[in-house]
Amino acid sequence: MRDEDGADDREMDEASAVPRPKAEAGQRERRLFAGLLGTLRKSKSNIEEKEKEVLAKRKSIEAAVSGKNEEISRELKEAQYKAFLEKREADERKKFELDLKFKETEGALIEAEYEEMKSKIHDGGILTTTEPVLVYKPKNPTSEDAAASQMSLEKLDAWRASQLERIRKALETIRRRREEIAERRAQSKARGEAHDDVDVEDAEEGDDAMEGDAGDAAA
Numbered sequence: 001m002r003d004e005d006g007a008d009d010r011e012m013d014e015a016s017a018v019p020r021p022k023a024e025a026g027q028r029e030r031r032l033f034a035g036l037l038g039t040l041r042k043s044k045s046n047i048e049e050k051e052k053e054v055l056a057k058r059k060s061i062e063a064a065v066s067g068k069n070e071e072i073s074r075e076l077k078e079a080q081y082k083a084f085l086e087k088r089e090a091d092e093r094k095k096f097e098l099d100l101k102f103k104e105t106e107g108a109l110i111e112a113e114y115e116e117m118k119s120k121i122h123d124g125g126i127l128t129t130t131e132p133v134l135v136y137k138p139k140n141p142t143s144e145d146a147a148a149s150q151m152s153l154e155k156l157d158a159w160r161a162s163q164l165e166r167i168r169k170a171l172e173t174i175r176r177r178r179e180e181i182a183e184r185r186a187q188s189k190a191r192g193e194a195h196d197d198v199d200v201e202d203a204e205e206g207d208d209a210m211e212g213d214a215g216d217a218a219a
Helices: 002-017 022-122 143-190 200-218
Strands: none
Touching (some): 022 143
């Protein structure tokens, strides 16, 4: 019995010492590799999910910041344009009033010059035929000078009438331009246009007209 038991023990030890088949070892390695691969895949998936969350959050923040910047930029532009319109309106109103005042003052000057020259003509003065019109009084007047003095009154009246007509037309032009600009801007606003014209050309044209009138007055 002892021999049989000893033989059985030896057989079991020998059986356990025999190497396992390669197929069984390969299956174990595949299971280990599959487990590792699954772990890596899960980790990668988690990383990708976190990256998506971070990207989505960043886009959300960028959109919020961009929208805020656009809103601030729009409000700033609107405020700047409103300030520009207010300043332009104030400047144009001031220029309009100055243009009117200039022409009205020029008209008053013409009237004063007319009265002064008329008084000199009544005192025997003669109106010159060249520009600027002046009145001179001969030291030793003759009958021809007396006739010339009488004709000078008619010439002086004609000069006064032409100068006042020039002033009247200039005032009409200033008022008409002012009304046209206001109407054009009102139409632009009614159409919903964001910006109306600045009327730089109108301003330059008005300045040129004023300079021309001033030159005529000086002449």
